[in-house]
Amino acid sequence: MKTLLLMRHAKSSWGNSSLADHDRPLNKRGQRACRLMGAFLKETAPTPDKIISSTALRARQTVDGLLETLGFEEQVTYTRDLYLADVETMLEQLQPLSDEIQVAMLVGHNPGMDNFLDKLCDEPDHMPTAAVAEIQFEISHWQELTDSTSAWLKNLWKPKELNLR
Numbered sequence: 001m002k003t004l005l006l007m008r009h010a011k012s013s014w015g016n017s018s019l020a021d022h023d024r025p026l027n028k029r030g031q032r033a034c035r036l037m038g039a040f041l042k043e044t045a046p047t048p049d050k051i052i053s054s055t056a057l058r059a060r061q062t063v064d065g066l067l068e069t070l071g072f073e074e075q076v077t078y079t080r081d082l083y084l085a086d087v088e089t090m091l092e093q094l095q096p097l098s099d100e101i102q103v104a105m106l107v108g109h110n111p112g113m114d115n116f117l118d119k120l121c122d123e124p125d126h127m128p129t130a131a132v133a134e135i136q137f138e139i140s141h142w143q144e145l146t147d148s149t150s151a152w153l154k155n156l157w158k159p160k161e162l163n164l165r
Contacts (some may be wrong), residue, residue: 003046030058052105
């Protein structure tokens with residue numbers, strides 16, 4: 001069995017209209033939410049063996065905030081491929097993972113996160129900023145993961161519902 005933690009980046013700032021979308025930082029609420037979500041996940045969720053994140057500034061800052069409180073000791077991989085990625089691209093990031101990795105985490109953007117959740121788990125739920133979905137797969141090897149792999153949504157944690165904002 002493999003587990004995926006799917007996280008949408010925390011709330012970003014729209015304060016500087018001259019910035020490219022890829023370069024937008026987190027706002028104060030987003031900075032706070034990712035640290036609080038990291039502390040919550042440390043107590044509640046399985047610790048990831050690997051984190052793969054979009055290179056967008058708001059995603060990188062989300063990972064930085066998580067790392068402050070999550071207790072993750074492994075290296076994070078950043079890839080531009082996850083910037084506004086579709087379902088197929090997210091699968092391509094997971095399939096080459098080592099079989100030793102039991103829990104992987106993807107940090108990215110909507111609409112991709114919502115689409116991924118819907119496609120794999122048949123859960124047409126919305127992932128607001130800083131939300132984390134815990135998805136389980138009945139596979140032994142990441143390379144077996146496809147868009148039709150049997151998956152179920154174990155948890156969907158939304159900061160607002162957890163009073164983490």
